[in-house]
Amino acid sequence: MLQPAVVLVLLLFVLLVLPSLFSQYYIDASTQVAIYAIVAAGLGLLVGRVGLVSLGQAAVLAIGAWVAARILFASSLPFPLVLLASGLITMVLGTLVGLPALRLSGLYLALITLMLAGAITVVLATTNFPNGGHGFLGYNGSTVHIPPIRRPSIATGETAYFRYSVIVAVLMFGLVFAHIRMRPGRAWAAIRQSEAAALAGGINTTLYKLWAFALASFVTGVAGGLLAGAVHYLYSIDFQTQDSITLFAVVLMGGAYSLWGAVVAGILLQFLPALFTNWGISPDWLTILFGVGVLQVLTTAPRGIVDQFPKDMARLGRLIGRLFKGRSSAPAGGEP
Amino acid sequence: MIEVSDLTVRFGGVMPLDRMSVTFDRGTCGLIGPNGAGKTTFFNVLSGFVKPVAGSVSAFGEDLLSITHFRRARWGVRRTFQTEQAIEELSVFDNVAMIHENSKMSGSTRRQDVLDAIAFVGMDIDPAARVGTLGAAQRRLVELARAVVGRPRLVLLDEPAAGLPDEETDHMGQVIRRIPEQTGAMTILVDHDMSLVSACCEVTAVLDFGKMIASGPTAEVLRDDRVIRAYLGTEEIA
Numbered sequence: 001m002l003q004p005a006v007v008l009v010l011l012l013f014v015l016l017v018l019p020s021l022f023s024q025y026y027i028d029a030s031t032q033v034a035i036y037a038i039v040a041a042g043l044g045l046l047v048g049r050v051g052l053v054s055l056g057q058a059a060v061l062a063i064g065a066w067v068a069a070r071i072l073f074a075s076s077l078p079f080p081l082v083l084l085a086s087g088l089i090t091m092v093l094g095t096l097v098g099l100p101a102l103r104l105s106g107l108y109l110a111l112i113t114l115m116l117a118g119a120i121t122v123v124l125a126t127t128n129f130p131n132g133g134h135g136f137l138g139y140n141g142s143t144v145h146i147p148p149i150r151r152p153s154i155a156t157g158e159t160a161y162f163r164y165s166v167i168v169a170v171l172m173f174g175l176v177f178a179h180i181r182m183r184p185g186r187a188w189a190a191i192r193q194s195e196a197a198a199l200a201g202g203i204n205t206t207l208y209k210l211w212a213f214a215l216a217s218f219v220t221g222v223a224g225g226l227l228a229g230a231v232h233y234l235y236s237i238d239f240q241t242q243d244s245i246t247l248f249a250v251v252l253m254g255g256a257y258s259l260w261g262a263v264v265a266g267i268l269l270q271f272l273p274a275l276f277t278n279w280g281i282s283p284d285w286l287t288i289l290f291g292v293g294v295l296q297v298l299t300t301a302p303r304g305i306v307d308q309f310p311k312d313m314a315r316l317g318r319l320i321g322r323l324f325k326g327r328s329s330a331p332a333g334g335e336p
Numbered sequence: 337m338i339e340v341s342d343l344t345v346r347f348g349g350v351m352p353l354d355r356m357s358v359t360f361d362r363g364t365c366g367l368i369g370p371n372g373a374g375k376t377t378f379f380n381v382l383s384g385f386v387k388p389v390a391g392s393v394s395a396f397g398e399d400l401l402s403i404t405h406f407r408r409a410r411w412g413v414r415r416t417f418q419t420e421q422a423i424e425e426l427s428v429f430d431n432v433a434m435i436h437e438n439s440k441m442s443g444s445t446r447r448q449d450v451l452d453a454i455a456f457v458g459m460d461i462d463p464a465a466r467v468g469t470l471g472a473a474q475r476r477l478v479e480l481a482r483a484v485v486g487r488p489r490l491v492l493l494d495e496p497a498a499g500l501p502d503e504e505t506d507h508m509g510q511v512i513r514r515i516p517e518q519t520g521a522m523t524i525l526v527d528h529d530m531s532l533v534s535a536c537c538e539v540t541a542v543l544d545f546g547k548m549i550a551s552g553p554t555a556e557v558l559r560d561d562r563v564i565r566a567y568l569g570t571e572e573i574a
Contacts, residue, residue: 200415202439
């Protein structure tokens with residue numbers, strides 16, 4: 001874990017300096033990075049901390065976005081309250097998705113969550129994903145006069161909304177971090193290693209598994225609210241079932257055991273496609289890249305990029321150091 | 337006092353415990369028997385992982401079997417596992433504190449109680465060290481510290497010295513012997529190392545194919561013909 005001072009400096013850099021370096025295109029992409037980093041933190045918690053593989057988190061995100069959009073259309077509640085509400089409602093629904101986790105694990109849990117994600121996608125598509133209709137369930141049949149989903153009044157511009165999203169992301173990371181460091185974190189670590197050991201240690205495994213799903217769903221619901229504000233218009237086509245699998249892949253690549261891994265996952269998932277698009281490369285190549293990446297992570301770096309990258313850099317440093325040493329000593333020692 | 341009567345466990349056609357009846361009075365008691373005799377199954381019944389089809393277990397006058405598995409730690413059951421299960425991701429301190437915070441003890445004494453338990457098992461390492469970085473013997477000691485923290489009433493030790501070199505086993509034995517006076521808990525020790533069992537336990541019970549075949553003072557039990565036959569087989573050659 002990095003020093004708090006380093007985190008603070010990094011955060012100030014992201015909030016104050018980064019927006020002036022980036023064009024609006026990349027600022028938008030960075031907002032998405034912040035949003036998806038929250039989602040990745042939730043999934044990383046489930047996978048890395050508790051050992052529960054959920055392949056339905058993109059659907060949970062869709063629920064969060066859907067709920068937030070409906071509340072934003074139907075009420076004039078302040079934006080932070082809407083985020084809180086979408087977090088809480090998504091928490092209830094996401095915990096229901098987690099119910100099978102009490103009886104299933106491993107491949108079967110992954111399969112069930114994936115199928116639930118598919119079901120949610122279908123439901124959201126057939127029930128007319130929110131546009132600008134009135135009230136909580138209204139539907140606007142017009143295709144031209146759809147009002148955009150509103151943003152908080154203090155953050156209507158792209159840069160302001162980016163900063164807003166980063167701050168919300170920091171709060172959500174703080175929430176997850178606090179859980180990991182406290183009693184639930186210890187319980188989760190025990191459950192992940194051995195359910196028998198956890199039970200023998202007096203841990204109510206049912207409660208703590210549901211707690212993990214609740215927390216992951218809450219932060220994902222908040223991220224969904226941010227997403228609704230970020231894109232202004234939501235379309236069901238933007239939430240595909242396979243997104244959950246891609247999300248799982250990038251979380252593994254970033255590193256499911258660390259919160260920094262979630263940031264890396266967000267960058268992989270949202271910033272790379274923006275870069276590729278800008279460079280004129282089809283983002284479809286990313287599917288292949290992620291596939292290779294997951295393979296690499298599973299075979300050589302099980303703790304993900306955040307763990308492996310510093311080690312690789314240190315190795316590279318040593319290699320370069322040896323190269324220089326070898327060169328300076330070569331004339332004196334000569335060839336063997 | 338632990339009174340076990342007619343305890344029977346059935347897995348399909350197999351009966352790992354067959355009307356097992358035994359009374360463990362106090363102090364450290366041994367439970368031995370050949371592989372597959374039902375020792376670990378017995379511990380799993382006491383932990384609540386396995387539901388017996390018949391029989392009862394009365395612990396200090398309470399019906400232990402009626403308590404939900406995860407609540408038994410709060411009641412005072414502690415155990416170690418045959419394959420040691422200290423939590424790798426957590427520090428030594430957190431490993432022990434986790435048990436304490438799930439016991440009846442108040443949080444105000446937690447820090448001291450945890451450090452006392454770590455000192456009791458004789459670990460001279462940084463409590464902040466991650467268990468994943470420790471060696472086998474130290475992990476076993478962490479597990480033992482988990483078993484003694486937070487006023488346990490019944491400590492179950494399932495081959496706590498398995499795979500340890502003699503020197504570490506001796507140290508382990510010294511710690512185990514002191515558990516009853518330190519914590520007031522009744523301890524049941526399962527092990528194949530007869531010198532460890534002899535050193536720690538005044539009384540010992542012997543299981544074979546799910547049945548109690550002998551119990552009494554350890555030295556007598558170990559000389560018992562039935563026990564020797566259970567371990568070594570009969571003289572008849574097939």
